[in-house]
Amino acid sequence: xxxxxxxMVGRVWLVAGFAFLYLPxxxxxxxxxxESPLVTTWTGFSFKWYGELVKDRPIIEGFVLxxxxxxxxxxxxxxxxxxxxxxxxxxxxxxGRTLLNGMVNSPLVMPEVIIGxxxxxxxxxxxxxxxxxxxxxxxxxxxxxxxxxxYATVVVTSRLQEMNPQLEEAALDLGAKPWQVFFLITLxxxxxxxxxxxxxxxxxxxxxxxxxAFLSGPGSTTLPxxxxxxxxxxxxxxxxxxxxxxxxxxxxxxVFASLWIARAEKRRASEMAAAFRMTS
Amino acid sequence: MLNGSIVSSASRxxxxxxxVQLMGYFGRRFxxxxxxxxxLAIFALPFLVVFKISVSEMEGVxxxxxxxxxxGLLQIKLKFSNYQTIFFNDDLYLRAYLSSxxxxxxxxxxCLAIGYPFAYFLARSRPEIRPALLMLLMLPFWTSFLLRxxxxxxxxxxxxxFNNVAMALGVLSEPIKMMNTPFSLTLGMVYTxxxxxxxxxxxxxxxxxxxxxxxxxxxxxxxxxxxxxxxVPLSRSGIIAGALLVFIPCVGEFVIPExxxxxxxxxxxxxxxxxxxxxxxxxxxxxVAVVMVLLIIVPLALFNKYQAESAQGSGK
Numbered sequence: 122x123x124x125x126x127x128x129m130v131g132r133v134w135l136v137a138g139f140a141f142l143y144l145p146x147x148x149x150x151x152x153x154x155x156e157s158p159l160v161t162t163w164t165g166f167s168f169k170w171y172g173e174l175v176k177d178r179p180i181i182e183g184f185v186l187x188x189x190x191x192x193x194x195x196x197x198x199x200x201x202x203x204x205x206x207x208x209x210x211x212x213x214x215x216x217g218r219t220l221l222n223g224m225v226n227s228p229l230v231m232p233e234v235i236i237g238x239x240x241x242x243x244x245x246x247x248x249x250x251x252x253x254x255x256x257x258x259x260x261x262x263x264x265x266x267x268x269x270x271x272y273a274t275v276v277v278t279s280r281l282q283e284m285n286p287q288l289e290e291a292a293l294d295l296g297a298k299p300w301q302v303f304f305l306i307t308l309x310x311x312x313x314x315x316x317x318x319x320x321x322x323x324x325x326x327x328x329x330x331x332x333x334a335f336l337s338g339p340g341s342t343t344l345p346x347x348x349x350x351x352x353x354x355x356x357x358x359x360x361x362x363x364x365x366x367x368x369x370x371x372x373x374x375x376v377f378a379s380l381w382i383a384r385a386e387k388r389r390a391s392e393m394a395a396a397f398r399m400t401s
Numbered sequence: 402m403l404n405g406s407i408v409s410s411a412s413r414x415x416x417x418x419x420x421v422q423l424m425g426y427f428g429r430r431f432x433x434x435x436x437x438x439x440x441l442a443i444f445a446l447p448f449l450v451v452f453k454i455s456v457s458e459m460e461g462v463x464x465x466x467x468x469x470x471x472x473g474l475l476q477i478k479l480k481f482s483n484y485q486t487i488f489f490n491d492d493l494y495l496r497a498y499l500s501s502x503x504x505x506x507x508x509x510x511x512c513l514a515i516g517y518p519f520a521y522f523l524a525r526s527r528p529e530i531r532p533a534l535l536m537l538l539m540l541p542f543w544t545s546f547l548l549r550x551x552x553x554x555x556x557x558x559x560x561x562x563f564n565n566v567a568m569a570l571g572v573l574s575e576p577i578k579m580m581n582t583p584f585s586l587t588l589g590m591v592y593t594x595x596x597x598x599x600x601x602x603x604x605x606x607x608x609x610x611x612x613x614x615x616x617x618x619x620x621x622x623x624x625x626x627x628x629x630x631x632x633v634p635l636s637r638s639g640i641i642a643g644a645l646l647v648f649i650p651c652v653g654e655f656v657i658p659e660x661x662x663x664x665x666x667x668x669x670x671x672x673x674x675x676x677x678x679x680x681x682x683x684x685x686x687x688x689v690a691v692v693m694v695l696l697i698i699v700p701l702a703l704f705n706k707y708q709a710e711s712a713q714g715s716g717k
Contacts, residue, residue: 127624131522135534138519141592142541145552148562152555161561205436215433219709224440226708227701230646232653234670235690238677239447242454242687267443270436299428321543328545330656335677345547352551352660356558364548371544379536 146368153361160356170362177359183344187327190258190343194265194326195319201266202273202318203311209274210281228271237335240264244336256338264332269322276321280314285393310389313382320378324371448694455687456480483688494672494689498696501669504583505651508590512598512647513640515591520602520639521632524609535603542596550589550660557585557661581663589661590651598643605639606632638707645704649697669693 152160156167174180205225212218228236244260247253254260288310292302308315330345337346344363351357456479487494523534541549556562557579564576579585609632617627633640655670662668669689677686 131518131525134518135522135526138515138595139537141515142538142595145549145556145592146541146544148555149548149552152562159560161555161558161565201436201439204432208433208436212429212433215429217433217437221433221437221440222709223705224444225436226705228444229708230649230701230704232650232655232670232693232697234653234655234673235693236444236447238673238686238690239451240443242683243447243450246450263443267440270439274436324543324545328547330547345545348547348551349656349660352547352554356555360548360551364545364551367548368544372540375536375540375543383532 149361149364150368153358153365155358155361158358160358160361170358171366173359174362174366179342179347180344180359180363183342183347186258186341187344190262190265191323191326193262194269195323197262197266198269198273198322199277199315199319201270202322203277203315205270205274206277206281210278225271225274228268229275233268233329233331234335236267237264237332240267240332241335256336257341260336260338261333261341261343264336265322265326265329268329268332269325272325273318273322276318277311277314280311284310313385316378317382320374451687451690454684455483455691457684480684483685484692486685487688487692493667494669494692497667497669497672498692500667501652501654502696504586504590504666504668505648505654507587508594508651509598509644509648511587511591512595513644516595516598516643517602517640519595520599520606523599523603524606538596538599538603546593547656550593550657553585553589553592553661554580557588580661581666583666586658586662586666586668589657590654593657594647594651597646601642601646602636602639605636605642609635638711641703642707642711645700645707649700649704652697653693 152163153170154166154168155161155163156169157164205221208215209218209222209225240263241256241260244254244256244263248255284307289302289306292306293299297305328345329343330349333343333346334349337343348360348363351360458480523531523538526534554561558564559576559578559580561580563579564573567573568576613631613635614627617631618624622630653670653673654668655674658666658668658671659674662671673686673689673693676682676689
């Protein structure tokens with residue numbers, strides 16, 4: 122569609138689409154500065170709810186717990202996801218390949234209530250038999266890792282596929298040992314994907330309600346569980362303040378991360394071009 | 402220049418599966434075994450447990466063993482009454498399943514209707530602004546899903562932003578009810594899942610060879626004909642991927658119906674949640690989960706097939 126009408130329609134559609142995506146976020150942020158406890162009735166500008174937040178123990182404690190779980194989840198997900206991605210992209214034939222593929226992809230779309238319920242019931246059975254594990258931080262971590270691993274695998278797989286296999290072959294030819302090739306060639310080449318996967322699984326874990334609700338025990342209430350239980354009851358000004366802080370941190374984080382990834386990508390491309398030039 | 406000049410041809414290893422040679426037999430086993438065992442234990446085994454509990458008898462808080470040996474007789478006790486309840490005795494469950502599938506399908510269709518043109522125009526936008534637009538699309542995706550759903554509550558409530566603004570402008574004399582209706586539920590699901598539709602479509606449409614459209618135009622096709630006969634058929638795999646990414650999780654969605662749904666919007670995810678958390682009926686919750694898995698098994702298999710193909714695809 123190169124005609125002017127088409128271009129106009131395209132612009133309007135994109136602008137309207139982005140407006141739709143951002144309207145709720147902007148509303149959250151603006152109303153977090155509303156002085157009124159009624160949230161949607163504007164009475165004046167105020168930082169009052171941010172002050173309340175500092176004194177809000179369930180929010181603070183939930184945040185600390187969620188942060189711990191998110192760091193653990195992101196790390197374990199990226200490690201397991203890299204294993205799975207290497208297995209899927211580098212080994213074309215092995216028994217159970219379809220099974221592995223299915224198990225690693227299904228959590229991407231499987232309703233979380235099913236994953237949460239089944240994992241919980243298994244953990245309860247295990248606990249009855251062996252007395253371990255108690256429901257709490259560790260069980261939430263396990264559930265989040267299952268979900269995070271699926272996302273990490275997708276991100277790392279796509280990177281491994283577009284990687285030039287000659288680089289690994291060349292290193293091998295030049296006498297590098299297999300583990301050296303993996304740590305000195307493969308890992309640095311997929312490092313941006315690993316960072317992206319880490320950040321993605323980190324935010325997934327920080328945000329998850331359903332798995333956490335099934336897998337948490339007494340005394341392990343994560344931030345989203347606290348927010349969810351308040352949001353269920355109605356509008357709550359502290360939720361807006363939390364939301365605004367989240368949006369702020371995430372936007373800054375994502376923008377910086379993508380700038381870093383873009384720069385590293387550029388540098389790597391030019392280094393590789395130089396390397397290939399030298400040899401030819 | 403790029404082709405093979407770096408590799409001396411003499412000792413060049415064969416092309417297939419490099420890490421096979423790299424890590425040797427043990428390495429290969431390790432790389433495959435670690436994720437495999439983890440997923441078998443944490444993902445596959447729990448489904449067997451759920452199935453077992455769905456046919457178990459409860460005594461207090463304990464499940465009775467399915468298989469017992471009594472007087473030298475092997476006894477297998479399976480309790481199918483939960484499934485009987487779901488299918489025959491109480492129509493709540495069947496209505497919830499049907500209504501979940503309906504809302505998921507509706508959400509998928511609306512996401513496709515909004516998302517396809519969106520992805521199309523995104524893929525046709527000027528290359529220099531495309532990364533920025535993509536980032537704009539991803540950013541909400543990274544911010545908390547829970548909080549974005551909550552935000553719609555503020556917009557749609559009886560005393561919410563939309564009603565307040567409309568009444569202040571004199572468009573409405575009294576607030577219209579939008580919250581806790583099928584409308585608010587569908588809106589929330591479309592909003593949440595739209596990026597899942599747009600991203601695979603975009604990835605597909607951006608690769609479309611423009612020359613095909615030029616050829617169609619040269620042969621006398623109108624832009625509209627070229628769109629329907631070339632662009633749409635070529636983006637089939639993107640449409641399927643996007644539709645599955647929206648439909649499957651929507652069937653079992655819990656958070657959105659809980660926050661934005663109402664009495665008319667029966668969803669099976671909420672039914673399962675209530676069986677488990679409110680009624681503490683674990684066997685019943687398990688039966689509901691088993692039937693839900695059966696409901697999504699075909700789209701799920703399709704999705705896995707698609708993912709496996711795209712993992713093979715560019716990997717030669």
